Amino acid sequence: MVPAIDISLVHDLAAELGDFIRIPSVSSDPRRREDCRRAAIWLRDRLEAAGASPARLIETELHPAVFAHFPGPAGAPTVLVYGHYDVQPATASAWSSPPFEPEIREGRVYGRGSSDDKGNVLLPLAAVRAILAGGSSLGIGLKFLIEGEEEIGSPHLDALLAEHRKLFACDAAFCADGGMFGEDACSIAISARGGFVFRLWIKGPASDTHSGLVGGAVRNPIHELSDAIAGLHDREGRVAVEGFYDHVRPLESEERLELARLPFDEVRFVADYGRLHGESEYSVPERIGARPALDVISFHGGGGGGGGDDGVSAVVPSRAWATIMCRTVADQDPWVIRELVKQHIRRMMPEGLAFGFEEKDCFWDYRVPEGLPALGSAIKALEQIYGVKPLLCRDGGGLPLRRFQDNLGVSPVIFAFSRDSEGCHGYDEHFPLDGMRLGLASWTRLFQILGNARPTGDRL
Ligand SMILES: [Zn+2]
Incomplete structure (x- = not known):
């Protein structure tokens, strides 16, 4: 009862x-x-x-x-x-x-x-x-x-x-x-889902430097960081890292039917969260539940120096960093995928640029x-x-x-x-x-x- x-x-x-x-x-x-x-x-x-x-x-x-x-x-x-x-x-x-x-x-x-x-x-x-x-x-x-x-x-x-x-x-x-x-x-x-988090940092001038002194003549770490982040996905939003999707367990047709039964309201979803992006051959519940994702969860650089933190200090910043989070799914080893993502970033970096990674957590799906x-x-x-x-x-x-x-x-x-x-x-x-x-x-x-x-x- x-x-x-x-x-x-x-x-x-x-x-x-x-x-x-x-x-x-x-x-x-x-x-x-x-x-x-x-x-x-x-x-x-x-x-x-x-x-x-x-x-x-x-x-x-x-x-x-x-x-x-x-x-x-x-x-x-x-x-x-x-x-x-x-x-x-x-x-x-x-x-x-x-x-x-x-x-x-x-x-x-x-x-x-x-x-x-x-x-x-x-x-x-x-x-x-x-x-x-x-x-x-x-x-x-x-x-x-x-x-x-x-x-x-x-x-x-x-x-x-x-x-x-x-x-x-x-x-x-x-x-x-x-x-x-x-x-x-x-x-x-x-x-x-499983996943991992790491921080990518990039170094520029030894200290925040007046942009009137060096602007246009040196590498700006925010620009370099933006390039690196832009290179993580293709235009449609698929992850561009080689091998990223290789081991993802494919969805069986029965599983797709089960997920299709969920009362998903796309209009409401778009109104709440914005335009859809990512793997268009998968439904949103599939993308979120059964497909992996790679997201920048924070992005920092500049704005400080002597001018306060209102974002208008005229400096080329000495450092920029972003925190990157991956959500992995069944049959993806998050430790292996983390290495693939890092290799991809290393390959994209211009020669001579000082950058590094700080690893945070990594966990199984x-x-x-x-x-x-x-x-x-x-x-x-x-x-x-x-x-x-x-x-x-x-x-x-x-x-x-x-x-x-x-x-x-x-x-x-x-x-x-x-x-x-x-x-x-x-x-x-x-x-x-x-x-x-x-x-x-x-x-x-x-x-x-x-x-x-x-x-x-x-x-x-
Ligand atoms: Zn909780």
Whole structure:
């Protein structure tokens, strides 16, 4: 039977999410290190209050992870829920309300992390509380692993999983991060892209130099950087790096049909994001979900010197740099592709130019194995709550789920309720109360289905 979700439960959850958002756990900001710890402690205390034993922090070299265990009956399968409590930075001036002072407007909770990922993380916790408060037992052993470094590429997750294999051992895992396709379709993501980030810097004069002294006679690093970036794609927007697409797993016709079922609104998409670009032989959901991409995500140079930062200092800058991000897909090795992109840039550079690379993170794509029993359980839960069979979609972003396969031998199922339109990583991030209601009902249903799937974990 579909559990009825009391609307007061959703309002309590919104208030709780507000408390969580108020802790500015920006993992990339060294000044927020204590706030990250505070968020971890806040979450640990909530898990403990819900009955987890133990609920504790596990230290990493940077931000602690939160672990909690709700032990199940003897012989019951164990399920692990993964998510993250850290958030992206937020520039307050771009927001309608301060990012770390949550507000409920028009049925939505506004605040940094509301959708990615604090709201999603609180849903399974609230589901546990709802089940236990109703006098039922979970019927499964349940573990939570909520990390604090996802937004900086989960640099210590591998070591954490490897070091605590026994603690995290489970029969099935669910990722409470990611989301559903479009505005309101019921869907479940079966893959996420991998990728890498690196910085390309180019040097010009030894210091920012008066453009009246050297302009027109020396290499300008911004011009050189622009040339290099322009050479990454052809006019249509295909990546021009030799070998870039060589190993991309082709889409089967059935997969194309599945993606074509998604309610994609091209007019709306163009209105929101601008003119289409890229591989025209693929649909937009295919380009984003199943094809790789190479994007410049920031570009810097000039504007400084003695004239302030208003961009009109009359200097030829000494240095320019850009951050380049690649999104890779199945069968592309991101380490190999990174080398190809760097080689391509090296070949384009004029002789004698000083340039270099700084490598940031590099991570694998992820695919939920076909026929995974836990995926079947998730589909069943969503179908019962939404009243329709979920469509299978692809997450165009990255999730560190290959690391669970490598270290724990378990393939997490992406079970999350965010939407693209919710401002994740951007401004005015929000999580709708209705999404919370459906998410809470879906997690509750999922736990009930898993609790009934005795006796062995492999039937989860
Ligand atoms: Zn996230």
